[in-house]
Amino acid sequence: MVSKRNFFSIVIMMGILLFLFQFSLLMKDSENEYNKNDKLAQSGEDSASAWEADEVDLTGTVEAGSRYVIYIGSENEELKDTVSQWCLYTKNGMAEYAQVADCPELPEVLPQMIVLESGSYQTAEDIAKIRQMAEKGAGIVFSEVEQSVLAESEELAKLLGIEHIVAEETQISGIKIFEEFFLGGEVTYQAQNEQEAEENQDLNLNVPWYIPGSGTKVYMVGLMQGTDVKNENLPALIWRNAVGKGKVFAVCGNYLDSNTGIGILDGILTETQEYTIYPVVNAQNLSVVNFPGFASENNEVMEQMYSRTQVGVYRDILWPGLVAVSDQNNLKLTCFVMPQFNYLDGIEPDSNELIFYLKQFKEVGAEAGFSLEYIKGVSLADKIKRDGEFFASQNSTYRYGAAFVNEAKITGVLSLLSRPLLSDVTSIVCEYTEKRPVLSYCGESVVLQMATNDAVSHTYTEDLRMRSLQSALAYCNIMLDMQKISWPQTEADSWQVMYDKFSSNLNTYWKGFSGFSATTVSESDVRVRNFLNMDYRQERNGDMVSMHISGEPGYFILRTHGEEIADTSGAEWTKLEDNAWLIKAEKEDVTIELKKQELYYYLPE
Structure with a gap:
């Protein structure tokens, strides 16, 4: 039995604990500056100071230290766009010629690379000229190698190092990319069952069957499940042959005809040089689009599926799940809020929801962006006006630095950025498309940060693109569109299904890139601008690599062949994997000392 004295002691202690608990919550709430977007920082960089390549004239004098690429061809616009964008990102000039015969003799300062369209070499003289370029020390890239051309030119087959042409076309079961071509390690794309094939297999499995000979190195091969073909006889898809210097x-195939080609070109460049250093963004974004909504517009369906109102589903189910997955994968959330979906149903947004989520975002280190998507009822201009009036009525002073919009509407949105609600927007996010560059200025002072992956879909082609862009840019923007959750059409649109897919994808496919920084969209905005605007020059003397940066210091990736960093000056570094480092330049002049990797020998006891 508890005595009165002990009873009162327990009551007093419980009261004190309750007071302390409530007091801490009140203090936490009072100190939450939820109306301030501390992720937003005006960098001062805009398109007027964006890096542009100097004109490259091979008939004149090419200065020592110049970086440039030669593109030869006039038919494949997709390939040309890829090479041009890669040159912009790596700060290379580009000289263009329609045919090999049009290209003048290479100057003493060799190009970083020569990229050839499949139709740019027509004669034996063209092949002989390409061989001379290679023997002088140039790196040559043949895109979409055609069997029909090879069959007519034994010299071309020798130049490419092809020992045997087995078939003009054969069907493979998947592909394998060997380690150190892309960052992230070796990867195999081959379905093990019908479900995996249905969900993930979207690669072209009909390829020519070339077998390279001795002296070549293969980076990507086709796999042939259920056959006894030896590894060395598998169809080669990307390889190189040593010719002179x-x-x-x-x-093989059109891998260079899309944004995936950017990382492939970086992998090729790495293989042509004793070391490679190139600028990157270093930003990993998780963009949650059309979440949260502040109006309970589809309560009947939500009650049937989740036994809650629409805003209740957002608060009690979706938000905790998003926080858990972002924490588990060390990613930061950028949530593109949508006050309401439907502007005709008479249901208005709830101001309490706005305050609740702004406080939640502040507590977990997330950022609020603004979604410009809607279902129906008004024009885009009217939507912005009505949403702006809602925020103003709540005396909300939160500055939205990021906006999401469908790619087709970007031009229209740029004309509305003077509206008060959008006046602070510095970055626009859109779904992935090949119609625009992944990173670019889409307006005078506005950056486009395209989504690189859909969070609930991860096919083989999408994974290949992700690895390529991570290797080339140290950048990803994973997009999770929540509109289907609010307005489901099938059972596949339920939160449980979507949560299982996107949490599994993040846990599985992004682990190899944990060395890159987690950012919100406004945080990565500053890094993207520095990346687009900066220039650099570098040279090596002995073991010392010296680099001078013009513009704001940023991030670089250093890739080597059997060397590692001994010391740096003016920079910090993080090892990503064998032969790859992330460099954070802190000054405009950086030096990196390299050394041979230490070898360890283990003797049997």
Whole structure:
């Protein structure tokens, strides 16, 4: 039995604990500056100071230290766009010629790379000229190697290092990319069952069957499940042949005709040089689009599926799940809020929801962006006006630095950025498309940060693109569109299904890139601008690599062959994997000392 004295002691202690608990919550709430977007920082960089390549004239004098690429071809616009964008990101000039015969003799300062369209070499004289370029030390890239051309030119087959042409076309079961071509390690794309094939297999499995000979190195091969073909006889898809002082690369298929080609070109460049250093963004974004909504517009369906109102589903189910997954994967959330979906149903947004989520975002280190999507009822201009009036009525002073919009509407949105609600927008996010560059200025002072992956879909092609862009840019923007959750059409649109897919994808496919920084969209905005605007020059003397940066210091990736960093000056570094480092330049002049990797020998006891 508890005595009165002990009873009163327990009551007093419980009262004190309750007071302390409530007091701490009140203090936490009072100190939450939820109306301030501390992720937003005006960098001062805009398109007027964006890096542009100097004109490259091979008939004149090419200065020592110049970086440039030669593109030869006039038919494949997709390939040309890829090479041009890669040159912009790596700060290379580009000289263009329609045919090999049009290209003048290479100057003493060799190009970083020569990229050839499949139709740019027509004669034996063209092949002989390409061989001379390679023997001088140039790196040559043959895109979309055609069997029909090879069959007519034995010299071309020798130049590419092809020992045997087995078939003009054969069907493979998947592909394998060997380690150190992309960052993230070796990867195999081959379905093990019908479900995996249905969900993930979207690669072209009909390829020519070339077998390279001795002296070549293969980076990507086709796999042939259920056959006894030896590994060395598998169809080669990307390989290189050593010719004189240079290297000749062959790419089968149209892998260079999209944004995936950017990382492939970086992988090829790495293989042509003793070391490679190139600028990157270093930003990993998780963009949650059309979440949260502040109006309970679809309560009947939500009650049937989740036994809650629509705003209740957002608060009690969706938000805790998003926080858990972002924490588990060390990612930061950028949530593109949508006050309401439907502007005709008479249901208005709830101001309490706005305050609740702004406080939640502040507590977990997330950022609020603004979604410009809607279902129906008004024009885009009217939507912005009505949403602006809602925020103003709540005396909300939160500055939205990021906006999401469908790619087709970007031009229209740029004309509305003077509206008060959008006046602070510095970055626009859109779904992935090949119609625009992944990173670019889409307006005078507005950056486009395209989504690189859909969070609930991860096909083989999408994974290949992700690895390529991570290797080339140290950048990803994973997009999770929540509109289907609010307005489901099938059972596949339920939160449980979507949560299982996107949490599994993040846990599985992004682990190899944990060395890059987690950012919100406004945080990565500053890094993207520095990346687009900066220039650099670098040279090596002995073991010392010296680099001078013009513009704001940023991030670089250093890739080597059997060397590692001994010391740096003016920079910090993080090892990503064998032969790859992330460099954070802190000053405009950086030096990196390299050394041979130490070898360890283990003797049997």
